[in-house]
Amino acid sequence: MGMTEQDRGTDQLASRDYEALVIFKSGGTEQELAKQIAQLEEQIKKVGGRLERSQQMGRRRLAFRIARQMEGHYHLLRFHAPTRQVEALDRLFRLNEAIVRFLLLSEEELSPGPRTPDPVRSA
Numbered sequence: 529m530g531m532t533e534q535d536r537g538t539d540q541l542a543s544r545d546y547e548a549l550v551i552f553k554s555g556g557t558e559q560e561l562a563k564q565i566a567q568l569e570e571q572i573k574k575v576g577g578r579l580e581r582s583q584q585m586g587r588r589r590l591a592f593r594i595a596r597q598m599e600g601h602y603h604l605l606r607f608h609a610p611t612r613q614v615e616a617l618d619r620l621f622r623l624n625e626a627i628v629r630f631l632l633l634s635e636e637e638l639s640p641g642p643r644t645p646d647p648v649r650s651a
Contacts, residue, residue, distance in 0.1 A: 543610045544581070545635040550621070551600035551628045554587055561601055564626045570604065571620050577609030590628075600628050 552564055569579055578580065585602035594600075614632070621630045 542612060543576075543608060545608050545638075546577075546614065547631060547638055548605040548607075548617075548632045549620070550603045550605065550630045550632055551590070551594075552603065552626050553595075553597055553628055554599040554601055555597075556626070564624075565603055568603075568621075568624075570644050571617065572605070572607050572609060575609060575613035575616055577607045577613070577617075579605070579607045581606035592601065594628050 548568075548638055550568065552561060556564075565582065565584075569582060572579055581604070583604045585604055587601050589596060589599050611634075614634075618632055621627055621632065
C-alpha cells in the first residue's frame, strides 16, 4: 500500500531540524574517531535524515569525570530528520559505547522562544 499525496505532505510536516552535541571517549586514534563520526552520520541518513553540518570541536577537558573519562572529543551534528525517527536515533546514540554523553535538541529547543517580561516591582 503506497503513500497518498496527503500522507507525503503530512510526513514532510513531521520533520524538523535538530542539533546533536556528542562527546566521544578520548582514548582512540583520529582514524577511530573519524570512523565513529561516519557511523553516526550514516545512522542519521538511515532513518531518513539529511545531514546539514558535521563539525569537530576538538578534544576538551570535562568538568567532571564521566564513565572514567576526564577528556572527550566534542562533535556537533546539525541535521533534518523525521520527528518519528528521532527516538530511534536517541536510542542508537545511547547504545553507542564510544559516546560518553550527548545532547539532542530540536529546532524549537535551540531558538529562544518569546520571553515573558519580568514583573515590575513597585517601590
